[in-house]
Amino acid sequence: xxxxxxxxxxxxxxxxxxxxxxxxxxxxxxxxxxxxxxxxxxxxxxxxxxxxxxxxxxxxxxxxxxxxxxxxxxxxxxxxxxxxxxxxxxxxxxxxxxxxxxxxxxxxxxxxxxxxxxxxxxxxxxxxxxxxxxxxxxxxxxxxxxxxxxxxxxxxxxxxxxxxxxxxxxxxxxxxxxxxxxxxxxxxxxxxxxxxxxxxxxxxxxxxxxxxxxxxxxxxxxxxxxxxxxxxxx
Amino acid sequence: xxxxxxxxxxxxxxxxxxxxxxxxxxxxxxxxxxxxxxxxxxxxxxxxxxxxxxxxxxxxxxxxxxxxxxxxxxxxxxxxxxxxxxxxxxxxxxxxxxxxxxxxxxxxxxxxxxxxxxxxxxxxxxxxxxxxxxxxxxxxxxxxxxxxxxxxxxxxxxxxxxxxxxxxxxxxxxxxxxxxxxxxxxxxxxxxxxxxxxxxxxxxxxxxxxxxxxx
Numbered sequence: 001x002x003x004x005x006x007x008x009x010x011x012x013x014x015x016x017x018x019x020x021x022x023x024x025x026x027x028x029x030x031x032x033x034x035x036x037x038x039x040x041x042x043x044x045x046x047x048x049x050x051x052x053x054x055x056x057x058x059x060x061x062x063x064x065x066x067x068x069x070x071x072x073x074x075x076x077x078x079x080x081x082x083x084x085x086x087x088x089x090x091x092x093x094x095x096x097x098x099x100x101x102x103x104x105x106x107x108x109x110x111x112x113x114x115x116x117x118x119x120x121x122x123x124x125x126x127x128x129x130x131x132x133x134x135x136x137x138x139x140x141x142x143x144x145x146x147x148x149x150x151x152x153x154x155x156x157x158x159x160x161x162x163x164x165x166x167x168x169x170x171x172x173x174x175x176x177x178x179x180x181x182x183x184x185x186x187x188x189x190x191x192x193x194x195x196x197x198x199x200x201x202x203x204x205x206x207x208x209x210x211x212x213x214x215x216x217x218x219x220x221x222x223x224x225x226x227x228x229x230x231x232x233x234x
Numbered sequence: 235x236x237x238x239x240x241x242x243x244x245x246x247x248x249x250x251x252x253x254x255x256x257x258x259x260x261x262x263x264x265x266x267x268x269x270x271x272x273x274x275x276x277x278x279x280x281x282x283x284x285x286x287x288x289x290x291x292x293x294x295x296x297x298x299x300x301x302x303x304x305x306x307x308x309x310x311x312x313x314x315x316x317x318x319x320x321x322x323x324x325x326x327x328x329x330x331x332x333x334x335x336x337x338x339x340x341x342x343x344x345x346x347x348x349x350x351x352x353x354x355x356x357x358x359x360x361x362x363x364x365x366x367x368x369x370x371x372x373x374x375x376x377x378x379x380x381x382x383x384x385x386x387x388x389x390x391x392x393x394x395x396x397x398x399x400x401x402x403x404x405x406x407x408x409x410x411x412x413x414x415x416x417x418x419x420x421x422x423x424x425x426x427x428x429x430x431x432x433x434x435x436x437x438x439x440x441x442x443x444x445x446x447x448x449x
Contacts (some may be wrong), residue, residue, distance in 0.1 A: 006236055061272055064396065080407070083407075085410070087410035087411070088410050088411060090407075125395070132404070132411075135402075135410070135411050137316045137410065137411055137412060137413075138263070138300065138410075139315070139316055141292065141313050142292065142294070142316065142317075142321075143313040143315075143317070145316035145317040147316065148402070150402070151405075192401070192403060193401075193403050193404065194403065194404040197407045204407075205386065206406065215403075
């Protein structure tokens with residue numbers, strides 16, 4: 001609950017800060033609108049080394065503005081876990097994909113501005129293989145027992161995400177932003193022996209829902225320059 | 235990028251980092267226990283019963299599970315081992331002497347502030363010095379009355395053997411691994427136990443009754 005309240009507070013701060021930007025007037029209609037593949041890297045994954053040293057993860061994204069303010073998105077991530085505990089050792093590696101669309105609500109800005117206050121959705125799936133060994137079952141009555149290793153097993157998960165966040169252009173074609181996510185697990189491989197400790201891209205394997213944050217930097221390759229229709233008619 | 239955006243970005247980032255630094259610990263180390271219920275069997279009729287005292291000890295190295303504390307015991311839980319597929323326990327049943335011992339004890343009734351909350355205190359030793367704090371408004375002393383105490387004369391043992399299958403599983407990332415069991419067979423001696431009936435062979439952490447022990 002404490003964690004959720006922190007997230008909500010951060011989200012509230014975000015929206016309070018961006019509301020005034022709606023008042024910007026559309027201007028300079030003569031400029032072209034640049035479109036292109038925008039590649040992102042999630043920076044928050046790099047902090048795992050300090051806070052969850054057993055988990056290594058990377059996440060990348062690609063989006064493209066197909067029509068004004070509509071951005072189909074593909075996200076891809078990798079995860080590796082090497083967890084050593086006194087009572088077992090756990091290994092896991094996997095990947096995930098997310099597909100979806102972001103819609104930018106910040107419409108009242110000039111044609112060459114690309115700041116986003118967006119909401120969107122994702123369909124996501126992941127695959128992981130995991131195993132455990134050095135298993136010690138503590139038994140105060142009959143005595144401790146060293147159990148056999150759990151062999152490598154493959155597990156799949158599908159989930160749906162609703163996301164919202166901001167994206168701002170730091171320099172020309174360079175963006176920075178974050179997004180808040182609510183995830184609902186749709187299906188997961190049933191494994192009665194061992195559930196995944198952490199589903200790549202989703203969260204803890206024993207949860208049916210979760211929340212998450214991404215803090216990303218982006219670079220857009222300026223591929224297409226679109227001339228506004230108003231100018232063409234003139 | 236506006237200063238507002240930069241500020242919010244950094245603020246949210248710091249909150250996110252703070253929220254990551256939590257270490258989860260095993261709150262409830264889950265264990266599957268065999269739940270045994272005690273029943274009286276008489277003329278083909280099964281009815282609830284309680285035991286005055288029972289001591290149970292696994293055959294091997296383990297400690298005694300339940301000690302001979304005189305109390306009404308209706309059911310008991312016993313753990314199965316993790317490394318083998320069968321085990322035996324010695325059940326020591328307390329045999330209660332039908333000739334009860336009658337002690338006489340004084341009864342003291344203490345009333346504070348004339349409220350309905352009357353505190354009744356019994357003292358088994360007649361010349362116990364009373365320490366009552368705060369000082370009550372009224373203190374009644376009644377004549378000693380006889381109190382029946384059950385007398386355990388001796389114990390009679392029965393040996394119970396459990397045969398089962400095991401499935402290893404991860405309880406949680408914090409608590410590690412344990413076993414679920416399925417009871418295959420139960421056999422026993424007949425010194426006190428009349429019969430044992432497996433009513434639910436699945437031994438799991440959900441505390442459902444697994445075996446009826448009939449006396």
